[in-house]
Amino acid sequence: MIPPATASSSKPAKRKPANGWTPGKSSELYGVDTWGHGFFGVNKQGHVTVRLADDEGTAEVSLFDVIDGLRDRGTHLPVLLRFRDLLHSRIAEINESFRKAIKETKYRGEYRGVYPIKVNQQRQVIEEISEFGKKYHYGLEAGSKPELIAALAHMHDPEAYLICNGYKDEEFIDLALQAQKMGLRIMLVLEMPSELDLILERSRKLGILPNLGVRVRLSTKGSGHWQESAGDKSVFGLNASQVIAVVDQLKESGYLGCLKMLHYHQGSQIPNIAAIREGATEAVRMYCDLVKEGAPMGVLDIGGGMAVDYDGSHTNFHSSCNYSVAEYCTDIVEVISQICDKAGVQHPNLISESGRAVVAYYSVLVFNILDVTSAQTSEAAPPIPENAPQNLMNIIEVNKVINKRNLQECFNDAMYYRDQMRAQFFYGAATLRERGLAEAWFWHILTRISNLIAEMEDDIPEDLRELSSTLVDFYYGNFSLFQSLPDSWAIDQVFPVMPIHRLDEKPRHRAVLADITCDCDGKIDRFIDKEDVAKVLPLHDLKPGEQYCLGVFLVGAYQETLGDLHNLLGDTNVVGVHLENGKPVYTHEV
Structure with missing residues (x-):
């Protein structure tokens, strides 16, 4: 995998609390309380936590602090974290639940x-x-x-x-x-x-x-x-x-x-x-x-x-x-x-x-984001060239008349004129620059339509309901889907995915995740949602000099067994984490 650049650190720069957004809202947004089974949570610092235990009691351990501790010891992302306490808890829960059922029903x-x-x-x-x-x-x-x-x-x-x-x-x-x-x-x-x-x-x-x-x-x-x-x-x-x-x-x-x-x-x-x-x-x-x-x-x-x-x-x-x-x-x-x-x-x-019920919670994959390709959206209007071809001017005219009452019509017209410009380019009747300007205006129009849809509660045209999944950013993660999350690719398994820090900030980007393999299937575009499978994941913007770290949870069952070395990327670091005297202890396992 790709080690972080020397100048990069996972430690965040000091910043003021984000107005109007709380870690609790992030916890609700990513559904931590629903899938975390009491093992995972979000603390006041906006970090994902895992609940570990030793002889002295339990502690909420920040995953972000764990990653910092590993980085200081020379272990870089991506890393698979194993928590033996969660394994113990699941074994105990299943056995004690059967014992209780046997006792209550007087099973012999x-x-x-x-x-x-x-x-x-x-x-x-x-x-x-x-x-x-x-x-x-x-x-x-x-x-x-x-x-x-x-x-x-x-x-x-x-x-x-x-x-x-x-x-x-x-x-x-x-x-x-x-x-x-x-x-x-x-x-x-x-x-x-x-x-x-x-x-x-x-x-x-x-x-x-x-x-x-x-x-x-x-x-x-x-x-x-x-x-x-x-x-x-x-x-x-x-x-x-x-x-x-x-x-x-x-x-x-x-x-x-x-x-x-x-x-x-x-x-x-x-x-x-x-x-x-x-x-x-x-x-x-x-x-x-x-x-x-x-x-x-x-x-x-x-x-x-x-x-x-x-x-x-x-x-x-x-x-x-x-x-x-x-x-x-x-x-x-x-x-x-x-x-x-x-x-x-x-x-x-x-x-x-x-088996799955015992070991799924046991492992968490953590990786950093290497780069982002932003959606071709633009809040600012592109320039209007002199002697622009008619189809480009038609797209610009569409932009002038957009309102909440004609979103479907404007969307259809923008699509039509954009396709006309592509056809003209194909037959040599338009230049690359002219085609590029037409597409820039097209994405500007889609951005405006999407923003207006976000303000609407009802009467959203059916063709426009999926527009948000088109205007997505690609976040390139330092991991291999085929090695670490093969079920995501093979059977469309959805795993909980979320940032492990900056959860005191509101995420403002709609994202799809791509891995670093040279394979078009190396992406995650299915995410958990309250009602259905979501096509985008809310994420934050990247900050210079600061690693942005995501966690994929509940990956303890089958993923290590089925993963391969696609593109010869090598094994992911594996570290066991447990609690001793109230502090996390790390054991490098792979």
Whole structure:
């Protein structure tokens, strides 16, 4: 990435408070209180803060001060900040919410969470989860042989589960069975019917009875971007007839006593709680019938899907969720207990594979703005040349008659005459200078129209409602979208983005963010909004000699795992931040 120029500093020059604007207004503008989950806020100095804790209590730590501290230590932007306290808080919140739901509903089973390594497989993440999760007997989920090897290096709790999903060859199965023999709580999950023969073969060879789970393919789909993870077209899991075939084969071979778990997964980031309840209902009915078939069972793995409210809208939009962690846990426990009670089946132990919900808040990407290309707007009228061509004079005449009652007509006329000038240039009937003047007048007219629209509350012509997204500035950030925020490009994921300082000033620019890759897709033009996805981000102007720093929040899930080295830009600096004796301590991790 590009280091800052020597003369540049992230420390702001002294300035007077901005009249009429407060940090509280910035917090509301960027929705910090809605998506921050109590972890992030804005202080009186206009800085974004993160709430960290140590043995002495909690503290609101300024991200801007963190960046200054790192700069003084020679670590330049961009940087990915990891906050282990937020990781601990999410693990505790999920586990305590399940414990509370189990207690309140008098559920007769235990909850054991597992973390799917694929969501963020960085060593520091796995170590933190394994260490802090000990008191909850928090386990891991592996979907490949390398992930299984990584998981085994951190599994030291015989009461924690290690769930083995994904494709399994002979080496994978042998490794899992040997780990089970050593005393670990291994569950080998059948993803496809053909796996059963190989597992039973290796079991006989090694003399180890496997703990088997079966992943079922629900007809109940989830909701959101990953809803196809369930349903008839899902590439994962066994349908009802295949499940029965597995049960029959286990009966015939004398291994039915090994079938101890049912697993399902409706997809990641399920925004609608109704879909979660429906999926749990179908799954627990299958579970009860497997018990009646003679399988011992005892464990129900509900998979992942607990969503993160990225946009703070608390709706069933795909980047949000219409439920809290507590509501999710309560609904799951209630559905399972009610159906098991009616069926006369003992309540199973519950496992969830919530990865995104655990690690999303853990990481924040911070980068500086390198340059700005302003929109072709002009408050001042361009000059009028002598002997100007007729189409240019026509555009100038349009400018003279603009008012709130004829905005649509003036917009249409300006577009027409601008296009006529372009056509004349194409056929050699106008010079480059004449075309340039015509376009300067065109953008001046659009600026005036946009300003008048901003003063109007109603009766805005439909064609002009999107004008503000046309008159945007491009802010070039010192980061790679493909390395640090691949989901923004690949699936149009929206992340909270905002300045981490100067929040005591009103932002006056409508911006789109561009990265420094040589790729036209390297931009962010979708931002969180109170009602929908916004096409622009309010930002401040750049000040000479002062870095302007933005933060992208909730990037702890999948982004590091999926990011690549597009344009060979190299790795982003990664720094862990935690609190000791009330002060932030930095650990350079990458």
